[in-house]
Amino acid sequence: MSELVKATAISGFPEWLPNMRLVEEQFIDTIRRQYQLYGFTPIETAAVERLEVLLAKGEMQRQIYTVGKPEEGAERDDDKNALGLHFDLTVPLARYVAQHSEKLMFPFRRYQIQKVWRGERAQRGRYREFYQCDIDIVGRTSLDLIHDAEMPCVINSVFSKLPVPEFRVRVSNRRILSGLIEGSGLAPSQYESVLRAVDKSQHAGLEKTEAELVKEQVDASVIPAILELIQAKTMDAARQIFAKANAPVAGLDELDQVLENAVALGMPEHRLEVDFSIARGLDYYTGTIYETFIEGYEQMGSVCSGGRYDDLTSFFTKQKFPGVGVSIGLSRLLAVALEAGTVTADKHTPTQVLVTAQDRQRFLKEYLGFAKLLREAGIPTEVYHESKGLGQQFGYAATAGVRFAVIAGEQEIADKTVAVKDLSDRSQETIPRSELAGYLLAKLQA
Amino acid sequence: MSELVKATAISGFPEWLPNMRLVEEQFIDTIRRQYQLYGFTPIETAAVERLEVLLAKGEMQRQIYTVGKPEEGAERDDDKNALGLHFDLTVPLARYVAQHSEKLMFPFRRYQIQKVWRGERAQRGRYREFYQCDIDIVGRTSLDLIHDAEMPCVINSVFSKLPVPEFRVRVSNRRILSGLIEGSGLAPSQYESVLRAVDKSQHAGLEKTEAELVKEQVDASVIPAILELIQAKTMDAARQIFAKANAPVAGLDELDQVLENAVALGMPEHRLEVDFSIARGLDYYTGTIYETFIEGYEQMGSVCSGGRYDDLTSFFTKQKFPGVGVSIGLSRLLAVALEAGTVTADKHTPTQVLVTAQDRQRFLKEYLGFAKLLREAGIPTEVYHESKGLGQQFGYAATAGVRFAVIAGEQEIADKTVAVKDLSDRSQETIPRSELAGYLLAKLQA
Numbered sequence: 001m002s003e004l005v006k007a008t009a010i011s012g013f014p015e016w017l018p019n020m021r022l023v024e025e026q027f028i029d030t031i032r033r034q035y036q037l038y039g040f041t042p043i044e045t046a047a048v049e050r051l052e053v054l055l056a057k058g059e060m061q062r063q064i065y066t067v068g069k070p071e072e073g074a075e076r077d078d079d080k081n082a083l084g085l086h087f088d089l090t091v092p093l094a095r096y097v098a099q100h101s102e103k104l105m106f107p108f109r110r111y112q113i114q115k116v117w118r119g120e121r122a123q124r125g126r127y128r129e130f131y132q133c134d135i136d137i138v139g140r141t142s143l144d145l146i147h148d149a150e151m152p153c154v155i156n157s158v159f160s161k162l163p164v165p166e167f168r169v170r171v172s173n174r175r176i177l178s179g180l181i182e183g184s185g186l187a188p189s190q191y192e193s194v195l196r197a198v199d200k201s202q203h204a205g206l207e208k209t210e211a212e213l214v215k216e217q218v219d220a221s222v223i224p225a226i227l228e229l230i231q232a233k234t235m236d237a238a239r240q241i242f243a244k245a246n247a248p249v250a251g252l253d254e255l256d257q258v259l260e261n262a263v264a265l266g267m268p269e270h271r272l273e274v275d276f277s278i279a280r281g282l283d284y285y286t287g288t289i290y291e292t293f294i295e296g297y298e299q300m301g302s303v304c305s306g307g308r309y310d311d312l313t314s315f316f317t318k319q320k321f322p323g324v325g326v327s328i329g330l331s332r333l334l335a336v337a338l339e340a341g342t343v344t345a346d347k348h349t350p351t352q353v354l355v356t357a358q359d360r361q362r363f364l365k366e367y368l369g370f371a372k373l374l375r376e377a378g379i380p381t382e383v384y385h386e387s388k389g390l391g392q393q394f395g396y397a398a399t400a401g402v403r404f405a406v407i408a409g410e411q412e413i414a415d416k417t418v419a420v421k422d423l424s425d426r427s428q429e430t431i432p433r434s435e436l437a438g439y440l441l442a443k444l445q446a
Numbered sequence: 447m448s449e450l451v452k453a454t455a456i457s458g459f460p461e462w463l464p465n466m467r468l469v470e471e472q473f474i475d476t477i478r479r480q481y482q483l484y485g486f487t488p489i490e491t492a493a494v495e496r497l498e499v500l501l502a503k504g505e506m507q508r509q510i511y512t513v514g515k516p517e518e519g520a521e522r523d524d525d526k527n528a529l530g531l532h533f534d535l536t537v538p539l540a541r542y543v544a545q546h547s548e549k550l551m552f553p554f555r556r557y558q559i560q561k562v563w564r565g566e567r568a569q570r571g572r573y574r575e576f577y578q579c580d581i582d583i584v585g586r587t588s589l590d591l592i593h594d595a596e597m598p599c600v601i602n603s604v605f606s607k608l609p610v611p612e613f614r615v616r617v618s619n620r621r622i623l624s625g626l627i628e629g630s631g632l633a634p635s636q637y638e639s640v641l642r643a644v645d646k647s648q649h650a651g652l653e654k655t656e657a658e659l660v661k662e663q664v665d666a667s668v669i670p671a672i673l674e675l676i677q678a679k680t681m682d683a684a685r686q687i688f689a690k691a692n693a694p695v696a697g698l699d700e701l702d703q704v705l706e707n708a709v710a711l712g713m714p715e716h717r718l719e720v721d722f723s724i725a726r727g728l729d730y731y732t733g734t735i736y737e738t739f740i741e742g743y744e745q746m747g748s749v750c751s752g753g754r755y756d757d758l759t760s761f762f763t764k765q766k767f768p769g770v771g772v773s774i775g776l777s778r779l780l781a782v783a784l785e786a787g788t789v790t791a792d793k794h795t796p797t798q799v800l801v802t803a804q805d806r807q808r809f810l811k812e813y814l815g816f817a818k819l820l821r822e823a824g825i826p827t828e829v830y831h832e833s834k835g836l837g838q839q840f841g842y843a844a845t846a847g848v849r850f851a852v853i854a855g856e857q858e859i860a861d862k863t864v865a866v867k868d869l870s871d872r873s874q875e876t877i878p879r880s881e882l883a884g885y886l887l888a889k890l891q892a
Contacts, residue, residue, distance in 0.1 A: 382485030
């Protein structure tokens with residue numbers, strides 16, 4: 001045999017042990033179920049896109065991983081066919097909608113839960129491969145503002161069902177800030193500088209933000225209003241600032257409507273917060289914007305963000321597809337839940353019952369029969385097949401996080417009974433074999 | 447705006463519309479649920495592995511897609527850090543077990559459902575990106591033969607729950623053929639030629655197989671026994687061939703035991719078939735081997751294959767990890783189910799109830815309230831927000847595959863009632879609003 005290949009991790013590509021993967025699967029199932037409750041339909045796109053698709057928006061900052069084939073290189077080497085791994089699920093959605101628009105029903109409500117890849121420098125909480133869980137509602141030509149109100153409700157439904165601490169959805173609207181600077185003679189190109197400065201204001205503080213706005217040559221007459229707005233905590237406060245500045249209030253009116261309808265749709269008011277200091281500077285949103293923070297873990301950043309965009313597919317088609325959507329950063333969310341201790345990864349298997357083998361030589365068929373019975377009743381079951389004593393078999397079950405052990409020796413087999421040990425409290429009962437499945441189902445559902 | 451980027455498919459990277467993705471998700475959920483019932487625990491590995499890991503077995507025939515980063519290329523360009531996309535889930539499992547063996551519980555029963563990538567020439571039913579759904583049981587040092595008996599049972603449980611036609615699991619054991627040629631002075635290197643010839647025998651027919659064996663310089667004294675064995679349909683027939691050839695029967699004994707225990711574990715005998723003509727020539731199996739065929743679609747090939755291997759991790763560690771496993775080729779299986787018509791992809795959304803908007807202007811809040819109510823009861827619900835008449839709203843629901851429409855106009859709102867239309871039979875009932883969720887839950891569960 002030749003030299004051994006070292007089996008080591010690749011930096012930035014995290015891999016869970018089974019106990020954490022079980023938690024991750026549970027998160028994904030919950031998210032998916034809630035997305036479905038709101039009528040979102042699943043799509044999955046290829047991990048690989050043509051590079052010209054990925055680069056359509058000029059997103060080189062996402063550090064795209066290219067994909068190449070060593071063998072057939074020559075035949076596919078031209079730029080048109082160069083491939084890369086997708087770095088988010090929004091560009092693939094745009095390409096998908098443009099490509100399949102004639103076969104989709106609009107408004108197109110889709111969810112998409114997939115890994116994405118970014119060649120960023122790996123650091124704590126920042127991965128090169130990670131899960132995103134997206135929903136978007138895409139209209140053909142137009143999309144009613146009511147859909148903006150659905151987003152906080154879906155976020156609320158998802159996060160209420162997940163084992164995470166209390167959370168808040170912060171909402172604003174890009175049009176508010178643009179309304180404020182509109183009359184001030186600011187060039188459109190400066191708008192982005194303002195957005196960036198506002199985006200950073202929560203970390204930077206007011207003084208630095210003011211300095212930033214001055215440096216970006218924002219009109220001196222607008223700066224006080226911007227700084228006031230960033231600090232405003234209510235719609236009323238914002239309206240007063242706008243009245244003073246004599247600025248157009250279309251953005252505030254939109255936000256009002258979104259808030260009102262979100263509450264009608266079931267969004268609890270205490271989890272919905274206007275926050276004029278969020279701006280989502282680098283993204284291409286045009287209206288409502290969202291960020292979600294876990295209370296006590298605000299410094300870890302938003303765990304679910306998104307917004308309204310006027311035209312999803314402008315790089316692919318001249319038809320207009322406006323949309324609104326949010327994306328849950330599952331990896332970051334899991335990190336928060338772990339740090340907060342709201343998830344305990346103490347199960348290493350989905351198995352709920354271990355059929356122990358007291359006398360495998362004589363009774364193997366019976367043990368296999370118990371497993372068959374329990375699986376038919378829908379109970380995840382394992383049979384112990386190592387040559388170990390009963391004590392070690394219980395130990396295996398306890399370590400793996402399996403709650404029940406089924407035991408049958410000579411006596412039980414003769415009596416057509418089984419003993420069931422509950423490892424959570426070490427209690428044990430002997431019951432007729434015919435009642436085994438029903439007994440365990442009742443225990444597990446209690 | 448600059449030139450538009452064309453949104454087109456990449457050959458070999460299939461992408462479903464929502465109706466098919468709904469079916470695919472349903473298949474995956476069923477497979478996963480059955481895997482869990484047998485105590486398999488989930489893992490997911492990074493899509494990307496180091497090239498030296500992927501090439502450890504010299505599997506260049508799998509046409510590996512390489513992964514590179516245009517920006518930081520220089521720093522990672524050395525061979526040790528070159529990356530590629532995984533082409534199956536077995537090599538990643540081997541690397542995972544070798545890397546994490548100290549933290550895993552053995553026997554390690556894992557399932558893994560992920561996409562894999564192969565740079566093969568695209569053709570009908572052969573994709574470059576596709577799903578595999580694997581289970582393996584990996585022992586440390588040793589693994590009891592009983593685990594070989596579990597595989598057909600899991601396959602049976604999975605396929606019984608899936609909307610696919612009747613199926614059969616064919617089983618053999620690599621040791622049978624090697625027992626037959628062992629005493630015949632055949633060189634070990636010739637064993638692979640025999641395996642390949644046997645593998646092709648079902649398509650090639652007996653005459654061509656004989657010619658092939660002659661061409662491969664298989665000992666003339668063994669060829670008649672091999673040809674007889676390929677045609678044998680029972681264990682008895684095989685034992686007679688072995689008695690005549692005076693060959694060792696260890697392989698037959700193992701197979702006998704696997705068959706017997708599989709039946710004890712619940713495998714229906716009529717779906718379990720010995721088939722000495724399967725050999726799985728290219729894979730590294732050392733004992734039991736499995737192939738699964740859908741009745742009437744045998745020509746589409748095996749939809750679930752696998753086997754026992756003596757040592758999973760020999761390329762990564764000197765510790766011994768024997769294992770047994772099977773892999774469902776989900777994409778091929780879906781293709782068979784579609785061709786057989788056992789799946790009908792007639793739903794475009796998980797939504798089960800559409801809340802129609804008869805008078806959106808006045809009653810939007812009520813409509814949103816209905817949706818809230820139904821979602822809280824766990825019923826996937828959508829509210830219609832386009833400005834269209836009721837007839838078009840029913841049409842939307844019918845096309846999307848949504849069964850129920852909830853209707854409320856002035857009269858219903860005043861009476862605190864709602865009308866519910868069942869689009870499957872066009873029937874309609876008016877009920878008190880307070881009974882809406884219960885009424886629909888009962889209808890949906892009926």
